Amino acid sequence: MISHPAPRPLTLYPAIDLKGGQCVRLRQGxxxxxxxxxxxxGSQAKEWHQQGCKWLHVVDLDGAFAKKPVNIEAVQAILANSKVPVELxxxxxxxxSIEFWLSQGVTRVILGSVAVKNPQLVYDACKAFPNQIVIGIDAKSGFVSTEGWAETSEMKALDLALKLQDSGAGAIIFTEIQRDGMLSGLDLEQTAELAHHLSIPVIASGGVGNLDHLRALREVANTEPGIEGVIVGRALYDGRVNITEALKVLETC
Incomplete structure (x- = not known):
């Protein structure tokens, strides 16, 4: 068991997913x-930070499938209009690519599929850019998925997370694909398991549909303080979750 500090306020990360230069949300990837x-x-980014958010979570969906940055202008518009840190x-x-985005103003870069396919890159990136590399682990029934969630590996999420922690990753973003965009609630069990065994922060993602889901995460985080925050997408855009109310729930220990 990892020894963690006392419960802390949780960070709300509004998701801005980019496809064809537009903000979109997918269902199950x-x-x-x-x-x-x-x-x-750019306007969307400005709106989120004006409502009180302290971070933005941005994903180039086209880039995930093309295996190279695609929505460059859209990301630059977000950076130009946002006054808060951006993870991409x-x-x-x-x-x-990592160096390019950090030079453009991205605060930290998220590595996903490449962490499975090329773990040496993670090690090199963490060494070159300490505290600026986080790992996105996307799982289906506990097994890691890659290539924009199109492929499922035989590696368990926890096993990968432990390896990447040893490589110097600053945090883990954990998404349960089958819940993503479904508004049915987070996979609290897997999120808590990761937080329990890791010494680096864990950010929950996939499935938030209402304030009760955030309250449930807050409760789990009180006993597993390795949980650092949560990414919310569709529920914010649909108005199911109000940012002011969400921040109150998440930041009250």
Whole structure:
């Protein structure tokens, strides 16, 4: 068991997923199940930080499938309009891309599929850019998925997380794919298991549909303080979760 500090306020990460330069949300990672919420990512970023959010979680969905950055202008618009730190993932597969985005103003870079396919890159990136590399672990029934969730590996999420922690990763973002965009609640059991065994922060993702889901996470985080925050997407765009109320729930220990 890892010794963690006392419970802390949880960070709310509004999700801005980019497809074709627009803000969208997917269901269970299916690109043909995209709902468009805004055609102005910069304006959306500004709105979230004006409502009190302290971070933004941005994913280049096209980049995840193309295996290289695609929505560059949209990300730059977000960076230009946001006054809060931005974490970015999707299609970032080499040190040059990491260095490019950090130079553009991204606070930290999310490595996903490449962490499974090329663990040496994670080690090199963490060494070159300490505290600026986080790992996105996307799982289906506990097993890691890659390539924009199109492939499922035989590696368990916890096993991968432990290896990446040893490589120097600053945090783990854990998403249960079968819950993502379904508004049915987070996978609290797997999230808590990761937080219990890791010494680096864990960010929950996938399935938040209402304030009760955030209250449930807050309760779990009180006993597993390795949980640092939560990513919320569709529920914010649909108005099912109010940011002011969400922040109150998450930041009250």
């Amino acid at each position: 299916e690109m043909d199940q995209a709902t468009i919420y805004s055609d102005d990512p 993932g999707g299609g970032i597969r080499d040190l040059q």
